[in-house]
Each structure stands twice: as C-alpha cells, then as structure tokens.
Amino acid sequence: MLPFARISIIGLGLIGSSIARAVRQYMPTARLTGHDADPAVRDTAKRLDLCDDVTDTPGAAVIDADLVILCVPVGAMGALAEAIAADLPADAVVSDVGSSKAGVAAALKAALPHATIIPAHPVAGTENSGPEAGFATLFQKRWCILTPADDADAAAVARVEAFWRALGANVETMAPDHHDLVLAVTSHLPHLIAYTIVGTASDLEAVTRSEVIKYSAGGFRDFTRIAASDPVMWRDVFIANKDAVLDMLQRFSEDLTALQRAIRWGDGDALHDLFSRTRAIRRSIIEEGQDDERPDFGRSHE
Amino acid sequence: MLPFARISIIGLGLIGSSIARAVRQYMPTARLTGHDADPAVRDTAKRLDLCDDVTDTPGAAVIDADLVILCVPVGAMGALAEAIAADLPADAVVSDVGSSKAGVAAALKAALPHATIIPAHPVAGTENSGPEAGFATLFQKRWCILTPADDADAAAVARVEAFWRALGANVETMAPDHHDLVLAVTSHLPHLIAYTIVGTASDLEAVTRSEVIKYSAGGFRDFTRIAASDPVMWRDVFIANKDAVLDMLQRFSEDLTALQRAIRWGDGDALHDLFSRTRAIRRSIIEEGQDDERPDFGRSHE
Numbered sequence: 054m055l056p057f058a059r060i061s062i063i064g065l066g067l068i069g070s071s072i073a074r075a076v077r078q079y080m081p082t083a084r085l086t087g088h089d090a091d092p093a094v095r096d097t098a099k100r101l102d103l104c105d106d107v108t109d110t111p112g113a114a115v116i117d118a119d120l121v122i123l124c125v126p127v128g129a130m131g132a133l134a135e136a137i138a139a140d141l142p143a144d145a146v147v148s149d150v151g152s153s154k155a156g157v158a159a160a161l162k163a164a165l166p167h168a169t170i171i172p173a174h175p176v177a178g179t180e181n182s183g184p185e186a187g188f189a190t191l192f193q194k195r196w197c198i199l200t201p202a203d204d205a206d207a208a209a210v211a212r213v214e215a216f217w218r219a220l221g222a223n224v225e226t227m228a229p230d231h232h233d234l235v236l237a238v239t240s241h242l243p244h245l246i247a248y249t250i251v252g253t254a255s256d257l258e259a260v261t262r263s264e265v266i267k268y269s270a271g272g273f274r275d276f277t278r279i280a281a282s283d284p285v286m287w288r289d290v291f292i293a294n295k296d297a298v299l300d301m302l303q304r305f306s307e308d309l310t311a312l313q314r315a316i317r318w319g320d321g322d323a324l325h326d327l328f329s330r331t332r333a334i335r336r337s338i339i340e341e342g343q344d345d346e347r348p349d350f351g352r353s354h355e
Numbered sequence: 356m357l358p359f360a361r362i363s364i365i366g367l368g369l370i371g372s373s374i375a376r377a378v379r380q381y382m383p384t385a386r387l388t389g390h391d392a393d394p395a396v397r398d399t400a401k402r403l404d405l406c407d408d409v410t411d412t413p414g415a416a417v418i419d420a421d422l423v424i425l426c427v428p429v430g431a432m433g434a435l436a437e438a439i440a441a442d443l444p445a446d447a448v449v450s451d452v453g454s455s456k457a458g459v460a461a462a463l464k465a466a467l468p469h470a471t472i473i474p475a476h477p478v479a480g481t482e483n484s485g486p487e488a489g490f491a492t493l494f495q496k497r498w499c500i501l502t503p504a505d506d507a508d509a510a511a512v513a514r515v516e517a518f519w520r521a522l523g524a525n526v527e528t529m530a531p532d533h534h535d536l537v538l539a540v541t542s543h544l545p546h547l548i549a550y551t552i553v554g555t556a557s558d559l560e561a562v563t564r565s566e567v568i569k570y571s572a573g574g575f576r577d578f579t580r581i582a583a584s585d586p587v588m589w590r591d592v593f594i595a596n597k598d599a600v601l602d603m604l605q606r607f608s609e610d611l612t613a614l615q616r617a618i619r620w621g622d623g624d625a626l627h628d629l630f631s632r633t634r635a636i637r638r639s640i641i642e643e644g645q646d647d648e649r650p651d652f653g654r655s656h657e
Contacts, residue, residue: 128623152573176573179650180637190656195572225569235566238556240573246548247574249614251633253607254540264537266639267527270497271454271478271542272549272581274646277637279574284630291618291626302615305555306608312551313604316597321430321590328586331553335482335579337568344576348481350652354492 056215061118069124070187088114112140128289131160153294154229193221237297358517363420371426372489390416414442430591433462455596495523539599
C-alpha cells in the first residue's frame with residue numbers, strides 16, 4: 054500500500070530529480086508529475102523520462118496530486134506556493150525539501166492557509182546540480198527531518214514519513230526552530246566556511262591559483278567539494294536562516310580567535326588538546342554509517 | 356640504476372611506513388633500515404617486515420646509509436638530527452618530509468652543519484596515523500616539493516628528485532619560505548579551520564553531539580576527516596609555520612567577516628557572487644588529477 058499514489062514534484066534539480074528517480078525505483082506504481090520553471094530543465098526531464106508527465110506550469114502539475122513536493126531554493130518557496138494555490142486539491146499533502154524550515158513553513162502557511170503542510174528536509178546531496186545530477190539512491194541511509202507544526206494532522210505526518218522511508222531514508226521529527234539550529238552547525242556553517250576559504254585562496258597575490266590547485270591534496274581540496282554547491286540554493290539558505298547561522302558563526306569565530314592566539318604565543322598544549330578531541334567525532338560518524346570509513350574518503354591512490 | 360642503495364627511514368608512522376612500502380615495491384633491491392622512537396612502533400614495523408632491519412637507536416639506523424629520511428613531527432627534527440650526527444656517513448644525503456620547511460631546514464643545518472641536506476615535503480597523506488596506516492601508492496601522482504638551499508649540491512638534488520619520481524610522485528622545487536606560504540593556504544589553514552569547526556560543534560549546548568553526528572551528511576562530515584589527523588604532527592606545524600599561518604588566517608577572517616555582514620544585511624548578491632566563483636577551482640583540481648571527479652568524493656549511496 055503506497056502512502057501516496059499521485060506525486061507531484063516541482064523543481065527538478067538534484068533533489069527533485071533524485072526523488073523522481075527514487076519514486077520510479079521504489080514505488081513504481083505511483084503516478085509522477087513534474088514541473089520546473091526552467092524550460093531547458095523540463096526538456097531534460099522529458100528526455101530522461103523522469104516523470105510520467107512534465108507540465109508547463111506549476112498549477113497543472115498539482116491538479117490531480119495527493120502529494121506535492123516543492124524542490125526549489127528556499128527563497129522561491131513562497132511564490133511557488135502562491136502559484137499552485139488555485140489548483141491544489143483540498144486533500145493533497147504539501148511538503149518541501151528546503152534546508153531551512155521555520156521561514157519556509159511560514160511562507161507556505163501564508164500562501165496556502167488551508168492546505169495540509171508537512172515540511173521535510175532530506176539531509177542528503179552532492180556538490181552537483183541539475184536534473185542530470187540526481188540518482189535514485191541519494192537518500193539511502195540518510196536522515197530526512199520532518200518539521201510538522203504542533204497541530205499538524207498525524208495521519209499526514211505518518212504518510213510523509215512512510216514516503217521517505219520507502220525511499221530508503223531514516224526519518225526524524227523535530228521543531229522547525231531546532232532544525233534550523235542543528236543544520237546551522239552541521240550544514241550551513243560548513244558551507245559558509247568552505248566557500249570563504251576557497252574564495253580566500255583564489256584571491257592571494259603571493260600564491261598563484263595554479264599553486265593552490267597543484268598542492269590542494271594537503272587538505273584544501275576537501276573544502277572545494279562543498280564550495281562547488283549550487284550558488285542560488287545556498288544564497289537563499291543563509292538569508293533564510295540568518296539568526297542561527299550568525300549565532301554559530303560567532304561561536305566559530307571565537308574559537309578560531311582562541312586558536313590564533315595559541316599559535317601566536319606558541320601554546321602547543323592548547324593546540325594539542327583540541328586536536329586530540331576532534332578525532333572521536335569522526336569515529337562516531339563512521340560508526341553511525343554517516344560517512345565512508347575508508348581513509349581519505351576512499352580516494353584512489355593508483 | 357637506483358638513486359640510492361641504502362635508505363634509512365627514521366620515524367615509521369603514516370609517511371615513513373608508506374615510504375618504506377613504496378621503496379620495497381618500486382626499488383626492491385635497495386637496502387632499507389628503519390627506526391622509530393616508540394618501541395611499540397618498532398615491533399609493528401618488524402612484524403609487518405617494513406624494513407630489512409629495524410634498529411633500537413636512530414644512530415644505528417644511519418650508520419651505513421646513503422639516504423636518510425627523517426619522518427618525524429617537525430618539532431622533533433632538530434633533536435633527531437643531533438641524535439644521528441655522530442653516526443651519519445659523510446657522503447649521506449639527509450632529507451625529511453616535514454610540512455613546514457624554513458624552520459626545519461634551519462634546525463637540520465644547525466645540527467648537521469657539514470651534511471648534504473635536501474629538504475622535501477610530499478604533499479600526500481590520509482587522516483590515519485601509525486605504521487599500519489601506510490601504503491605503497493600514497494605518493495602516486497601527488498606532488499613532492501623539494502626546498503634545497505641556494506648552494507645545495509645539484510647532483511644530490513637530482514638524486515632526491517629521482518627517488519621521489521621512482522615512488523610515483525611529481526616533483527617541484529621551490530624556496531623554503533615560498534613553500535611555507537603556499538602550504539599555509541593549501542594545507543595548514545584548512546586543517547586549522549577543520550579542527551576549529553569540529554571543536555565548535557562538539558561544544559554546543561543547544562545542539563547535542565548525537566545530532567551533530569546524525570546530520571553530519573549536510574556538510575560537516577567533510578571537515579571531520581582532516582580534523583582526525585595526527586595531533587602532534589599538526590601542533591608542531593602550526594608552531595613552526597606561525598607567521599605564514601597567522602597571515603593566511605587574518606585574510607580568511609576578514610573574508611569571513613565580510614560574508615557575515617552580507618548575511619546580516621541580507622545582501623544576497625554578495626553571497627551569490629562568491630558562491631559562483633568557487634566552483635571553477637574544484638573543476639581545475641579535478642582536471643589536474645588532484646581529486647576524485649565522482650560526486651560526493653565517490654561515497655557509496657547504497
């Protein structure tokens with residue numbers, strides 16, 4: 054018994070197209086309708102046969118849906134919700150995949166005051182973007198966080214949870230504000246720092262860009278992966294989750310300043326203390342199946 | 356014709372034991388002698404048959420060598436050089452693998468004023484440490500940077516270069532000060548930042564350690580890999596390369612502050628501009644063969 058029979062995906066980038074592929078693979082009898090604002094993406098989606106139907110407007114994509122998943126940058130969620138409002142069936146469940154939740158929930162609620170809205174965030178992705186970058190197993194063993202409002206319909210929450218479990222994800226529920234704080238540290242701050250250091254490295258005078266690239270195996274290359282993520286998506290995340298990101302950034306800067314001082318004064322013990330503490334976290338991440346245990350991310354050394 | 360026939364490796368951790376394995380594989384007729392200050396590491400090296408002979412003192416390891424490679428933390432190089440001074444053959448070439456070069460060169464020169472010293476830095480490694488973590492192909496297609504003094508013996512430089520090429524590395528020569536600046540940005544600053552953010556994330560009150568681990572696939576886990584690197588090695592690097600690291604850190608902090616301001620004021624264009632610039636660097640790193648082109652570092656998604 055499928056949790057949903059007629060699924061509509063609006064936004065067919067990395068995440069939307071991965072959901073489409075996963076639905077095809079794990080719920081082959083569900084009917085799948087898609088839309089993307091970009092005509093070129095719609096053409097690609099048709100060529101790849103990602104959905105049973107790709108519509109030219111967002112409204113046409115939702116007209117018969119029992120689940121609508123909005124897979125666009127968080128800054129575009131409100132306008133998209135307004136654009137589907139007139140065509141949305143009364144009994145459809147609306148969900149999304151946004152990386153920040155409190156602001157998105159408010160925008161969806163304002164645009165669709167009578168809809169059943171169950172926001173979600175699958176914590177999964179790669180540095181690539183677009184409909185060709187997606188794949189069906191992206192959500193396997195990753196966490197999907199649901200942030201339903203306190204008065205959300207429990208049956209709808211259960212159906213969205215069943216949907217994500219069918220795609221291979223683990224599911225957790227939390228309050229939107231707490232989600233935004235947790236993701237600020239596990240995702241948003243790391244992206245901000247990676248973007249920053251890659252920018253810093255490309256702006257030096259004394260070290261050439263070619264040297265930065267050649268000797269990147271010393272650690273720098275690890276940062277370039279997430280700094281290659283989608284610019285629009287991430288611009289919107291930082292604007293939408295401003296308070297939590299600024300809070301985490303402040304703590305990070307304080308800790309960095311303390312280390313800076315330790316280096317300046319040659320305080321090796323302070324450095325060693327921190328460097329010894331941080332190993333345990335990686336071990337736990339591997340034990341929990343959230344990263345590859347092979348050294349150097351399993352990179353080839355041949 | 357081998358560049359060296361009797362090779363001595365002092366320090367049998369990740370790098371030293373990888374050199375030993377690579378010598379076994381690519382120069383099987385070279386005689387290999389090893390030493391490590393830690394008796395447990397010496398026992399492991401014997402059990403793994405990493406060298407033809409593992410000696411109980413550093414002096415005994417170099418007595419017959421034509422190449423001595425010091426593979427210890429940079430803060431230990433000077434004392435180690437003093438410890439081998441009396442036993443070092445007059446015609447032996449002394450090299451090292453330290454991640455900072457100006458300070459190490461000075462320490463080696465002071466301890467071994469009459470020796471032929473050709474400092475080197477293979478820009479390769481994993482987050483693991485110790486003699487069991489090494490492997491023979493670690494240096495394949497990675498860069499090894501030689502930083503000979505201006506008056507260094509050209510024949511000795513050529514032999515050390517031939518040695519590293521035989522191990523599969525690309526070789527570049529540069530001035531020690533320039534090396535230290537380049538590596539400050541491509542290696543030292545990334546490690547410092549990774550250690551810091553992992554520390555920050557483990558010290559929060561509002562977000563639990565278990566949440567940090569569960570949702571680390573949002574980006575954080577990428578940082579935990581290099582923050583799992585050897586604490587003593589990295590303590591020494593930051594102390595030894597203080598000036599260049601503090602210079603790079605200052606630039607990074609300025610850039611981060613500018614982004615912080617852009618977030619606070621909702622300046623999406625400034626964010627988007629930076630986030631669009633940083634993709635190109637990753638593409639170049641992949642084109643130059645310095646990282647895996649598969650998305651998400653080729654992590655398994657099954």
